[in-house]
Amino acid sequence: MPDIAIWLTIGIALIMIGFLVILIGTIYSSSKKDQTQKSEVGGVIMIGPIPIIFGNSWRAAKIAIILAIILITLAIVFMLIGRIAF
Template sequence: MARGSTLILSGMALILVGFILVFIGILISATHGETEVEGGGVIMIGPIPIVFGTNRNAATLAMVLALILMGVWVVLSLITRGD
């Protein structure tokens, strides 16, 4: 199997796992009645991050996860640079 096919299948599998996890989370929250929802996100416009969240903890977690993802991207870019 070609390398591109492997990456496509891996990406599709990760998307499927994400949908399954969201579905399980919805089922769990529906069975427990009222729950408090918190959320946050990061929008990257070039090197400038725009962080938002429903409270300080959600925004902080979004920033940390964005930094981790940026680090993973740098490492993967350096690894695949020789190809």
């Protein structure tokens, strides 16, 4: 079984890669010459099993609802796998 330091390093590396992807995407989208596109924003904040869904359009909110359902399903599956494994 790998040492906890390896898992910690992998986790921190994944977080840093995520930040870099978001930063590069933001810089790329702001440097486009054509700024006439309408942007839609939506998201899900999971506090335990309770999702908080937000969006500035109905389309973005629907996508956030689908993401919330997927996240809740994954959480339940992982909890059941953890209960069976131990």
